[in-house]
Amino acid sequence: MAQFQIEQFLNEQKQAVEAALSRYIARLRGPETLKKAMAYSLEAGGKRIRPLLLLSTVQALGQNPGIGLPVACAIEMIHTYSLIHDDLPSMDNDDLRRGKPTNHKVFGEAMAILAGDGLLTYAFQLIAEINDERVPPAIRVQLITQLAKAAGPEGMVAGQVADMEGEGKTLALAELEYIHRHKTGKMLQYSVHAGALLGGANAAQMQELDAFAAHLGLAFQIRDDILDIEGTEEKIGKRVGSDRENNKATYPGLLSLAGAKEKLAFHIDAAKHHLQQAGIDGAVLAYICELVAVRDH
Amino acid sequence: MAQFQIEQFLNEQKQAVEAALSRYIARLRGPETLKKAMAYSLEAGGKRIRPLLLLSTVQALGQNPGIGLPVACAIEMIHTYSLIHDDLPSMDNDDLRRGKPTNHKVFGEAMAILAGDGLLTYAFQLIAEINDERVPPAIRVQLITQLAKAAGPEGMVAGQVADMEGEGKTLALAELEYIHRHKTGKMLQYSVHAGALLGGANAAQMQELDAFAAHLGLAFQIRDDILDIEGTEEKIGKRVGSDRENNKATYPGLLSLAGAKEKLAFHIDAAKHHLQQAGIDGAVLAYICELVAVRDH
Numbered sequence: 001m002a003q004f005q006i007e008q009f010l011n012e013q014k015q016a017v018e019a020a021l022s023r024y025i026a027r028l029r030g031p032e033t034l035k036k037a038m039a040y041s042l043e044a045g046g047k048r049i050r051p052l053l054l055l056s057t058v059q060a061l062g063q064n065p066g067i068g069l070p071v072a073c074a075i076e077m078i079h080t081y082s083l084i085h086d087d088l089p090s091m092d093n094d095d096l097r098r099g100k101p102t103n104h105k106v107f108g109e110a111m112a113i114l115a116g117d118g119l120l121t122y123a124f125q126l127i128a129e130i131n132d133e134r135v136p137p138a139i140r141v142q143l144i145t146q147l148a149k150a151a152g153p154e155g156m157v158a159g160q161v162a163d164m165e166g167e168g169k170t171l172a173l174a175e176l177e178y179i180h181r182h183k184t185g186k187m188l189q190y191s192v193h194a195g196a197l198l199g200g201a202n203a204a205q206m207q208e209l210d211a212f213a214a215h216l217g218l219a220f221q222i223r224d225d226i227l228d229i230e231g232t233e234e235k236i237g238k239r240v241g242s243d244r245e246n247n248k249a250t251y252p253g254l255l256s257l258a259g260a261k262e263k264l265a266f267h268i269d270a271a272k273h274h275l276q277q278a279g280i281d282g283a284v285l286a287y288i289c290e291l292v293a294v295r296d297h
Numbered sequence: 298m299a300q301f302q303i304e305q306f307l308n309e310q311k312q313a314v315e316a317a318l319s320r321y322i323a324r325l326r327g328p329e330t331l332k333k334a335m336a337y338s339l340e341a342g343g344k345r346i347r348p349l350l351l352l353s354t355v356q357a358l359g360q361n362p363g364i365g366l367p368v369a370c371a372i373e374m375i376h377t378y379s380l381i382h383d384d385l386p387s388m389d390n391d392d393l394r395r396g397k398p399t400n401h402k403v404f405g406e407a408m409a410i411l412a413g414d415g416l417l418t419y420a421f422q423l424i425a426e427i428n429d430e431r432v433p434p435a436i437r438v439q440l441i442t443q444l445a446k447a448a449g450p451e452g453m454v455a456g457q458v459a460d461m462e463g464e465g466k467t468l469a470l471a472e473l474e475y476i477h478r479h480k481t482g483k484m485l486q487y488s489v490h491a492g493a494l495l496g497g498a499n500a501a502q503m504q505e506l507d508a509f510a511a512h513l514g515l516a517f518q519i520r521d522d523i524l525d526i527e528g529t530e531e532k533i534g535k536r537v538g539s540d541r542e543n544n545k546a547t548y549p550g551l552l553s554l555a556g557a558k559e560k561l562a563f564h565i566d567a568a569k570h571h572l573q574q575a576g577i578d579g580a581v582l583a584y585i586c587e588l589v590a591v592r593d594h
Contacts (some may be wrong), residue, residue, distance in 0.1 A: 030455040031462065038450065085414060090406035109387035113410065114458055117382060118450035120414065124421045125445030128438045137434035141425045144441060148422030153335065153415035158327040161411055165328065 001283040009284060010052055013065060017051045018043070020073050024126065030118075037107040037115035038122075041080045044098045047295075049220075049288070050075045050191040056284040057195025057209065068198050070130050071143055074123035075191055078151050081119040084112050086160065123147070135198065143194055150190035159183025171249035177218070179249075184224075185217035192216075201278075208278035212285070215271035220292050222264045225250040229257065231296065268293045298580040306581060307349055310362060314348045315340070317370050321423065327415075334404040334412035335419075338377045341395045344592075346517075346585070347372045347488040353581040354492025354506065365495050367427050368440055371420035372488055375448050378416035381409050383457065420444070432495065440491055447487035456480025468546035474515070476546075481521075482514035489513075498575075505575035509582070512568035517589050519561045522547040526554065528593060565590045 001009070025039045051072035055065040087094040087102040088109060094102050104112035127143050135143075149155055159182025166179060192213035196206050229252055251260040271289050275282045298306070322336045348369035352362040384391040384399040385406060391399050401409035424440050432440075446452055456479025463476060489510035493503050526549055548557040568586050572579045 028450050030450045031458040033462065034450055034455060034458045081414075085410055088407075088410065090410065110385075110461060111458070113382055113385065113387065114454055114461075116414075117378075117417065118454045120417055121445050121449035121454065125442055125449060128441035128445065137438045140438050141434045141441075144425035144438075145422055148418050148425065152418035152422060153325050153327045153331055157411050157415045157418065158331060161328040161331045161408070164407060164411075165330065 003287070006284050006287045009059070010056070010287075013052055013055045014048050016066075016069060017048055017055075017072055017076065020069050021076060024073060024122070028122075033107070033111060034115060034118060037103060037111050038118055040106060041084050041097075041103050041115065042077065042119070044100050046098055047291075048076060049292075050079055050187060053188065053191040053213070053216075053285070053288060054195040054198075056288060057192050058199040060278075060280045060282050060285055061196065061199030061201055061205070062281065063199045067132060067134050068195055070126045071147075071194050071198065072191075074126045074147065075187065075194070077119040077123040077126070078147070078156075079187060081116040081123075082151075082156060082160070084116040084119070088112060091164075120151075139197060142197060146190060146193060150186040155182055155186040156184075159186070166249060169249075171254075173254055176249050176251070176254060180218060180221040181214075184221055185214065188217040188220060189213040201280075205278045205280060208274045212271050212274040212278070215267040215274065216289060216292060219264055219267035219271060219289075222251045222260055222267065223292060223295060225252055226257070226260055226264065227296070264293065300584070303581050303584045306356070307353070307584075310349055310352045311345050313363075313366060314345055314352075314369055314373065317366050318373060321370060321419070325419075330404070330408060331412060331415060334400060334408050335415055337403060338381050338394075338400050338412065339374065339416070341377075341397050343395055344588075345373060346589075347376055347484060350485065350488040350510070350513075350582075350585060351492040351495075353585060354489050355496040357575075357577045357579050357582055358493065358496030358498055358502070359578065360496045364429060364431050365492055367423045368444075368491050368495065369488075371423045371444065372484065372491070374416040374420040374423070375444070375453075376484060378413040378420075379448075379453055379457070381413040381416070385409060388461075417448075436494060439494060443490060444487060447483040452479055452483040453481075456483070463546060466546075468551075470551055473546050473548070473551060477515065477518040478511075481518055482511065485514040485517060486510040498577075502575045502577060505571045509568050509571040509575065512564040512571065513586060513589060516561055516564035516568060516586075519548045519557055519564065520589060520592060522549055523554070523557055523561065524593070561590065 021042050022039070025035055025042065028035055054072045054075060055068050058065045058068045083097060084103045086092050087097055088104055095105055096102065102112075103115060107115065124144055124147070127140055127147065130140055151157070159179050162175075162179045163183055166175060171179075189210065192209050193206070196209045201209060228250065251263060255263060268289055272286060275285055275289070318339050319336070322332055322339065325332055351369045351372060352365050355362045355365045380394060381400045383389050384394055385401055392402055393399065399409075400412060404412065421441060421444070424437055424444065427437055448454070456476050459472075459476045460480055463472060468476075486507065489506050490503070493506045498506060525547065548560060552560060565586055569583060572582055572586070
């Protein structure tokens, strides 16, 4: 695939995800304010990296990415709920997210908590009620089990707790990696894993794709830490330098900026290596690797 | 079944649920504080009415209630998460729940939010990963779809939003019933419905059991409102009279105390009628009806 075709594919998939997210909220019979609060954060944009990873993995395995759309939306809903709750005054107390006022700034704290709860719950419904013979119940229960593990008290929620408990402390690299493997890594890995399940990957391909996703996830977080130093507020849509102000452990802080960049390059290379080993049509996934390595927001 | 046998059955099932809840938390590999915060509210007691409704429905259909244990625990986890989030300072701002300090009073607001998120997510995992040939994937996805509908933005979360938006307003009876049908009714109904699914109810039995649960749910809420006037703080474990202080619409407020009691009796009778129509071994479920009608906490 030529680069312009890859970009076109990603653009189309991103639009498909955003249209589906809007449809899923619109069809709900519930209080209008709740629907607005849920839609507000879902529509606040972002790169949609998780849904795109899932859909690109399905495509790389030669299947129609459309079969992954409900799960892609479920992942984005869970990611969005986690941002809403993380931004709350009792958590990170952030006023801005992706350049817009955070959910509780617009709808109030109580509604923001409930909008998050609603998105989290609805995500599981979307997968359970998939009405597509290519995704039978036996696959759906696997998708749900693994999503709950990635997002729940052994996954993202554990990472958030570890992050909170680590604030103001001097962390070793292993502790920092625990936080990131759980807080962001598990959901990124799940995105690829779910795509592999839906695309019908065999055991060997699954193993390589899981390893690909693990390295990509760490690369993603290292780049995030680097951006907090090098990025501009305008581009990343939130305050720059907030990690240092909040006394948060970061890769550049532990390894120096040059050391962090080296580690970033290592993980990107390792991710690409495993992708190649999977023996699939990995052009789009390799392109996403590049995006993560050089992203400026 | 004689009354002492019914009470013994309910006691045994309650203990089975509480033991299983503890096991489910103990097996988690995650931060200890998170596990403690989740366990704290799960172990805070309560009547376990939802799990008992589920297990008693399975029993009433002649099946082994043990097959319902994971779903019963999932329901209790979702009920518990909703209490933790409802009690938060930005929501009802309650310091006491079941006679004990609320979760955020013990673990702080951020951890309470995350403990709730963890319980909600874990609940879906418990159902998805049921390892029992009597509960095949096709039943599990139905159980998950319906649980998400009962708990999510068309169910309990919608009820919570409507409740919040109704505060300080004069509500019509229809609005009050909307709140209760969603905030507490849907999860009570789900408990019976899930038990009926697991117990293999036929379509006619399902319809009667759904109607039974709808009336029971309204009765439950009316009794709750009456208790807020007539109960003692010691027995119900939270402040009495808080509804009036918070200017909340209640059944006694709209119908007078005598009118509310009449409505309670009507719904209890209707619930029993539908139970009888189901043509099952409904002795335990009828006993639960009585408990709801006369409960003092």
